[in-house]
Amino acid sequence: MQHPKEVADLKRFDIPPVLTGFIDGRPVPESASAEIVTCIAPSDETELLSLHEADANEVDAAVSAARRAFDSGPWPRMSVDERNRILRQIRDKIIEHADELAYLESVNVGLPIRNVKTVHIPRAARNFEFFAEVASQATGEVYTQTRPYLSYVTREPVGVGGLIGPWNYPLGLGTMKIASCIAFGNTCVIKPSEYAPLSLTRAMELIHETDIPPGVINLVNGRGHVTGEALTGHPGVDVVSFTGGTVTARAIMRSASAHLKPVAFELGGKSANIVTASADLERALDGSLSTIYLDNGQQCLAGSRILVERSIADEFIQKFVERSRKVRIGDPLSPDTELGPLCYEAHLEKVLSYVGIAQQEGAELLTGGRRSDAFERGFYIEPTAVMAPSNSARVCQEEIFGPFAAFLVFDDLDEAIEIANDSNFGLVAYIWSEDLPTVMRASQGIRAGTIWVNTPTTRDLRAPFGGYKDSGIGRDSARDCMEFFTEAKTTTIPTDTFPITDFGKAQ
Numbered sequence: 001m002q003h004p005k006e007v008a009d010l011k012r013f014d015i016p017p018v019l020t021g022f023i024d025g026r027p028v029p030e031s032a033s034a035e036i037v038t039c040i041a042p043s044d045e046t047e048l049l050s051l052h053e054a055d056a057n058e059v060d061a062a063v064s065a066a067r068r069a070f071d072s073g074p075w076p077r078m079s080v081d082e083r084n085r086i087l088r089q090i091r092d093k094i095i096e097h098a099d100e101l102a103y104l105e106s107v108n109v110g111l112p113i114r115n116v117k118t119v120h121i122p123r124a125a126r127n128f129e130f131f132a133e134v135a136s137q138a139t140g141e142v143y144t145q146t147r148p149y150l151s152y153v154t155r156e157p158v159g160v161g162g163l164i165g166p167w168n169y170p171l172g173l174g175t176m177k178i179a180s181c182i183a184f185g186n187t188c189v190i191k192p193s194e195y196a197p198l199s200l201t202r203a204m205e206l207i208h209e210t211d212i213p214p215g216v217i218n219l220v221n222g223r224g225h226v227t228g229e230a231l232t233g234h235p236g237v238d239v240v241s242f243t244g245g246t247v248t249a250r251a252i253m254r255s256a257s258a259h260l261k262p263v264a265f266e267l268g269g270k271s272a273n274i275v276t277a278s279a280d281l282e283r284a285l286d287g288s289l290s291t292i293y294l295d296n297g298q299q300c301l302a303g304s305r306i307l308v309e310r311s312i313a314d315e316f317i318q319k320f321v322e323r324s325r326k327v328r329i330g331d332p333l334s335p336d337t338e339l340g341p342l343c344y345e346a347h348l349e350k351v352l353s354y355v356g357i358a359q360q361e362g363a364e365l366l367t368g369g370r371r372s373d374a375f376e377r378g379f380y381i382e383p384t385a386v387m388a389p390s391n392s393a394r395v396c397q398e399e400i401f402g403p404f405a406a407f408l409v410f411d412d413l414d415e416a417i418e419i420a421n422d423s424n425f426g427l428v429a430y431i432w433s434e435d436l437p438t439v440m441r442a443s444q445g446i447r448a449g450t451i452w453v454n455t456p457t458t459r460d461l462r463a464p465f466g467g468y469k470d471s472g473i474g475r476d477s478a479r480d481c482m483e484f485f486t487e488a489k490t491t492t493i494p495t496d497t498f499p500i501t502d503f504g505k506a507q
Contacts, residue, residue: 025214426468
């Protein structure tokens with residue numbers, strides 16, 4: 001069911017015709033010499049705004065501002081309580097402007113606004129509150145086992161973070177990087193995706209309506225091969241945190257390696273969603289639809305390989321297809337929309353190209369596989385599902401990153417686990433079963449960073465999130481972020497006098 005109706009009752013907010021960066025507490029002036037990147041509205045393909053791309057000189061100015069704020073500014077020298085007061089001010093600003101930020105994110109990315117308002121914006125606000133709590137509870141260590149010494153361990157901020165956010169979840173994940181970096185006394189430069197800069201750039205303006213000192217958070221806009229490369233390779237950046245694709249991550253690692261910078265990567269996935277005969281099938285059906293169609297399928301943690309036990313496969317797949325054909329495709333600003341447009345045209349073309357690839361390899365198209373004919377303009381695609389010939393098919397091995405599911409059938413749990421692990425990725429996996437031994441075997445056997453049991457996507461920020469293999473390096477969590485964005489320092493003090501070897505003393 002599609003509804004290309006106009007959205008009349010939603011408050012609309014101003015969109016600036018031009019976006020620049022934000023350095024040392026101030027917007028960057030427009031530059032006649034800057035490269036212009038045009039952002040297109042995914043819902044109707046009109047020009048949304050012009051982006052002035054930050055070149056190497058502008059990136060250097062941003063890193064220099066962050067460096068000054070760290071080396072001689074007040075932020076690293078504030079008490080934790082004072083920093084946390086400001087983090088909570090930022091939280092409150094996001095909540096105060098929630099409708100505006102949701103509108104900007106939905107218009108820019110194409111995400112259904114109902115999910116942006118209920119998930120993405122609350123998550124962005126929670127990021128600052130959560131890491132204020134983490135910083136408040138951080139502790140050191142003391143060792144007294146080696147006498148006559150006392151050794152204590154403290155954690156100090158690492159310096160300047162180079163942060164690169166994704167286009168599919170710009171505000172929620174961009175603020176996660178900012179909050180986890182600055183909460184421990186660091187400063188940063190963040191680069192949003194050139195496809196989705198709007199909400200995070202507006203958030204930067206709101207952040208600087210708080211008591212945050214200049215230079216603590218800086219933003220540069222531009223493409224990866226220009227702005228991103230200048231940022232990750234800059235000698236003034238101490239650590240790099242990136243969410244995105246594996247190819248880009250390898251390039252960042254090469255750039256960062258020249259200065260031995262630590263990196264944290266949250267990358268892609270081709271996650272198995274395993275539905276067993278012992279599952280509550282209605283809940284498994286609801287969850288399976290959610291894991292592949294939520295946020296237009298543009299999720300690294302999408303359950304894009306749906307593995308169904310043979311005895312229930314025909315019934316389950318039939319119901320999945322029927323429900324897929326009823327998904328409400330529409331304007332992302334409509335509260336009724338379940339599936340909005342994909343973010344940009346090249347990505348739409350990539351997703352649709354896998355229909356032909358799948359059919360050439362012997363897959364059966366079950367539903368969708370084309371642009372929605374209910375819209376004259378916009379990057380709308382019908383929810384798509386195929387029956388794959390085997391797990392070796394490209395649609396089962398390559399991340400498509402859209403509302404595109406590939407079905408496989410298995411005969412027993414060992415086979416399902418083997419299929420799940422037959423992938424270069426290992427971000428998440430889903431298991432649907434009411435049988436505890438089945439759940440435990442799957443959890444222990446699947447090589448993925450997160451296993452969700454009888455639930456679609458959920459997240460506890462206290463717990464590690466990240467992937468095996470090509471799905472990333474490192475984890476995001478309270479402890480993991482603290483360890484990444486701080487340096488451990490050991491100080492050893494003798495608790496009693498003791499003889500010291502007297503080299504060179506006359507006999």
